[in-house]
Amino acid sequence: MSTLYEKLGGSAAVDAAVDKFYRRVLGDDRISRFFEGVDMEQQAAKQKSFLTMAFGGPNNYSALDMKTGHVHLVAEGLDDSHFDAVVEDLGATLAEMGVPAELITEVAAVAETTRESVLGRI
Amino acid sequence: MTSFTFEGRTIEAEDGETVLSALLRGGHEISNGCQAGACQACLLRSGDSVPRAAQNGLDDTLIERGIFLSCQAKASDIQSAERLDNEVFPRFAAKLVDKQWVTDDVIIASLKVDGWQGSPGRFIRLHSSDGVSRPYSLAAPAWMEPEFVQLHIRYIPGGAMSESLKSATVGNAFEIEGPFGKCCYRTTDQQEPILLIGSGTGLAPLYGIVTDALRKGHEGPISLHFGAATSSRLYFQLELKKLTDQHPNFQFHTYADSEVLENDRVGSPLDGALKEHAKLDGYKVYLCGHPNLVKAGQRKCFLAGASLKDIFADAFVAA
Numbered sequence A: 001m002s003t004l005y006e007k008l009g010g011s012a013a014v015d016a017a018v019d020k021f022y023r024r025v026l027g028d029d030r031i032s033r034f035f036e037g038v039d040m041e042q043q044a045a046k047q048k049s050f051l052t053m054a055f056g057g058p059n060n061y062s063a064l065d066m067k068t069g070h071v072h073l074v075a076e077g078l079d080d081s082h083f084d085a086v087v088e089d090l091g092a093t094l095a096e097m098g099v100p101a102e103l104i105t106e107v108a109a110v111a112e113t114t115r116e117s118v119l120g121r122i
Numbered sequence B: 001m002t003s004f005t006f007e008g009r010t011i012e013a014e015d016g017e018t019v020l021s022a023l024l025r026g027g028h029e030i031s032n033g034c035q036a037g038a039c040q041a042c043l044l045r046s047g048d049s050v051p052r053a054a055q056n057g058l059d060d061t062l063i064e065r066g067i068f069l070s071c072q073a074k075a076s077d078i079q080s081a082e083r084l085d086n087e088v089f090p091r092f093a094a095k096l097v098d099k100q101w102v103t104d105d106v107i108i109a110s111l112k113v114d115g116w117q118g119s120p121g122r123f124i125r126l127h128s129s130d131g132v133s134r135p136y137s138l139a140a141p142a143w144m145e146p147e148f149v150q151l152h153i154r155y156i157p158g159g160a161m162s163e164s165l166k167s168a169t170v171g172n173a174f175e176i177e178g179p180f181g182k183c184c185y186r187t188t189d190q191q192e193p194i195l196l197i198g199s200g201t202g203l204a205p206l207y208g209i210v211t212d213a214l215r216k217g218h219e220g221p222i223s224l225h226f227g228a229a230t231s232s233r234l235y236f237q238l239e240l241k242k243l244t245d246q247h248p249n250f251q252f253h254t255y256a257d258s259e260v261l262e263n264d265r266v267g268s269p270l271d272g273a274l275k276e277h278a279k280l281d282g283y284k285v286y287l288c289g290h291p292n293l294v295k296a297g298q299r300k301c302f303l304a305g306a307s308l309k310d311i312f313a314d315a316f317v318a319a
């Protein structure tokens, strides 16, 4: 039994998705403002952490880390609609890469487990 | 509150505080500079895993050894940290062998450094005999003997290193440390297009990279766009012109905001470069100079199709 992360192709899949996903996020008017001030190089590393997590891969972020990591964004108005937009962009990125629909559903479900902590409701 | 150990001692830190800030507050002497992740003066090492975002711009050999930017890592990211051994970045004795003013605000300094080797485009930390240190990029043209280092230094009136260099004379002693960063020619494919964009003395590393690429036989198109406030502050055009005569795959364009002379374009080198190179898929992109230009360039070049891993940048952030 391979894990979701292995089925997606592990860290190579993360590397392949980083540019595509981030370009989509920056081009998405619903959420791009949250990424305005963030250093591009740092963002590349953070996107990798995000994707690794969403792909069900190894990471050491706790729910509390997710809360504190986004608390300044929640203060700027981050809400469910933005969360939905990120999950949608992620799905579109994976579809563009030819990932089968059932795996995309699994990725969305993993991302969903972080909703309450990202939005600071825990 | 959070804590970590530093060379055997427990350091208490506020929530969200950086490793550097907690150490400085605790009275530890940690060298540091821009505190923005650009100058690499505050490197420490950790035996534990370190977030990659705190290792931006470090070359892979440093990353493997757990070396990180203490101004970028949060205290809560690490369990322990220590200072680097001297052999990670040994200091070299350097002697000023030539100094020229090429505009009213740019000094080109050449130093002889015994035992030195460093790729053009990366940067070093220059230490003056009066104890000032600042990062400068290596213009070191490929025709220079390896033990010579060439720096292009913008003179800022009243600036500590600017004044040291203004009064320095040939024969004066300095020290250099490094090289740091990863902004240098990277040969993955001799055919790939290279785009270089910069302002002011950002030309130094870009010139170093161009000469290195050409010497190593790069065959793909190399396009350099650089600007300054006025045409009179542009420099090195003759050297660049010489390169275009010898290498048909190399071309360059100069820009100025005001008092623009005939051969220069009006406006920003970034906009000019992107007008000419609208799609950057498969390009290597280098950005050096003013932090605003570099930041805007990273974003615009990425959105134009360059991969994040193919964009190399050094923002000349002040200490």
Ligand SMILES: Cc1cc2nc3c(=O)[nH]c(=O)nc-3n(C[C@H](O)[C@H](O)[C@H](O)COP(=O)(O)OP(=O)(O)OC[C@H]3O[C@@H](n4cnc5c(N)ncnc54)[C@H](O)[C@@H]3O)c2cc1C
Pocket: B034, B038, B039, B123, B134, B135, B136, B137, B138, B152, B153, B154, B155, B156, B158, B159, B160, B161, B162, B163, B201, B202, B204, B205, B314, B315, B316, B317, B318, B319
């Ligand atoms: C990675 C890296 C590479 C660099 N490479 C180069 C290089 O190749 N050539 C080069 O000339 N510089 C380069 N710099 C900038 C350089 O390190 C110094 O910051 C700069 O030379 C000023 O040092 P100083 O001691 O003369 O002035 P400081 O004593 O540090 O500053 C004096 C005053 O001038 C202000 N100031 C500093 N820089 C500027 C500026 N650019 N414009 C306006 N005001 C300023 C400061 O805020 C301060 O108020 C680089 C910086 C980094 C981080």
Ligand code: HEM
Pocket: A031, A034, A035, A038, A046, A047, A049, A050, A053, A054, A061, A069, A070, A073, A078, A082, A083, A084, A086, A087, A111, A112, A114, A115, A118, B051, B053
């Ligand atoms: C889908 C669930 C999400 C997960 C799993 C997630 C995960 C992460 C991770 C791991 C980081 C890096 C933290 C670090 O190392 O510092 C991060 C940072 C960030 N996230 Fe999210 N994230 C999610 C949703 C969102 C949403 C909805 C937005 C905004 C629309 C967002 C915007 C950001 C920004 C801007 C940063 C960088 C913060 C900074 O450095 O200032 N994230 N995220």
